[in-house]
Amino acid sequence: MAQTQTNAKTELIEKSITTRTLQQYTNRVDIVKKFMANRGVETCDASTFAEFLKELSATTGTHKKTTAEGYRSAISFFQHTYGIWMEQGTIWADGWEARRIVAGYGYDAKAAPQTEGKNPRGQIDQEMFNNMMIIATEKYKRFAGALEIGYRVALRPHQLVDLHKGSFKNGKLLVPDKRATSKNGLPITTWKEVVDPEARFILQALEENRTGKYFDFSARDIGEIVKAISKELQWEETLGVSFDGAHCLRHGGMSHIDKIYTENGYDTIQKLQKMQVVETTHTRYTRANAKRQRQ
Incomplete structure (x- = not known):
């Protein structure tokens, strides 16, 4: 009975987002899993997430906060839906530590030297x-x-x-x-x-x-x-x-x-x-x- 309720809840959550978004989340989580496998890590916590973003930045050269937030959102969704990588029943991807990590990743973008020849960002008045x-x-x-x-x-x-x-x-x-x-x-x-x-x-x-x-x-x-x-x-x-x-x-x-x-x-x-x-x-x-x- 409990398993049936869990499956029903999972199905309901999955239906709350588009197929495209679900695929994007799945792809991001798979990338994190690959990082974990290469590091020999069995579970992803906030510190592992921070290390993942650090390597992602070094590999891709990007510091976009939206990139980090995309991975945090994907992990959060999978924790809510499938219960993966939980910390004593807690969804750490929704916590202040994960958001602080994302904010720090975004700060790197602001601190990074401006691309040569690129105009500053404008505002739409x-x-x-x-x-x-x-x-x-x-x-x-x-x-x-x-x-x-x-x-x-x-x-x-x-x-x-x-x-x-x-x-x-x-x-x-x-x-x-x-x-x-x-x-x-x-x-x-x-x-x-x-x-x-x-x-x-x-x-x-x-x-x-x-x-x-x-x-x-x-x-x-x-x-x-x-x-x-x-x-x-x-x-x-x-x-x-x-x-x-x-x-x-x-x-x-x-x-x-x-x-x-x-x-x-x-x-x-x-x-x-x-x-x-x-x-x-x-x-x-x-x-x-x-x-x-x-x-």
């Missing part, structure tokens, strides 16, 4: 976003809602594609809290206020009409759409900055949300608290494209 959505609604309707949310809520790409039934409630969105550490005791997730009314409308519709994930595509897929529209509108040639993926939406969205809070009388400290970012991140993200250009 309000006018650019409006032009983007004209094209998106005509050519990329499947992605239009995600682009709206990515900009209007200023979400990280992996947060955007991880949204699911239950993520939006009472005008707030449940997202990972990067401020959480083992020392401050903050929970690893937090409810983030959604101040843009259009975003609230879209999220409410998704919450009411989805049974699993809100979107059935990856962060990379969204990034490719952003790059395609950027190329069509010739942003990089015109502005001298790079629009290399969905993170440009977050940069522009930060300015969009900042403007809303400013218009409602919030001071800088209040805005940072509401937006759940530190001042250095806020300053970097809200910097206009003209001030980002390579000198």
Whole structure:
């Protein structure tokens, strides 16, 4: 009886994501398993995960945080669904340590020297976003809602594609809290206020009409759409900055949300608290494209 219930639960979880996503998760876990086999390791814990990412970085030369988050999400899914690599019944891939490791991997990307000849990353401002959505609604309707949310809520790409039934409630969105550490005791997730009314409308519709994930595509897929529209509108040639993926939406969205809070009388400290970012991140993200250009 217990085995039947377990199988039913596994089948239900598997059906909550697309076949493509399940295949991506499986491929990532298989890569981790290959790493473990080469190292003679029987189980993957947080420290093994950190070593895996270190070798992945050395082998591929990439430091993208989305890459690390993709592997963490895959392991988390397999732990929830199949119970692999558990630590005394605990899903460590959901814990602060795994998220800290991913954050550290992302920091390496920011610290790495900029590629010679590559323009700095740009932000998609309000006018650019409006032009983007004209094209998106005509050519990329499947992605239009995600682009709206990515900009209007200023979400990280992996947060955007991880949204699911239950993520939006009472005008707030449940997202990972990067401020959480083992020392401050903050929970690893937090409810983030959604101040843009259009975003609230879209999220409410998704919450009411989805049974699993809100979107059935990856962060990379969204990034490719952003790059395609950027190329069509010739942003990089015109502005001298790079629009290399969905993170440009977050940069522009930060300015969009900042403007809303400013218009409602919030001071800088209040805005940072509401937006759940530190001042250095806020300053970097809200910097206009003209001030980002390579000198």
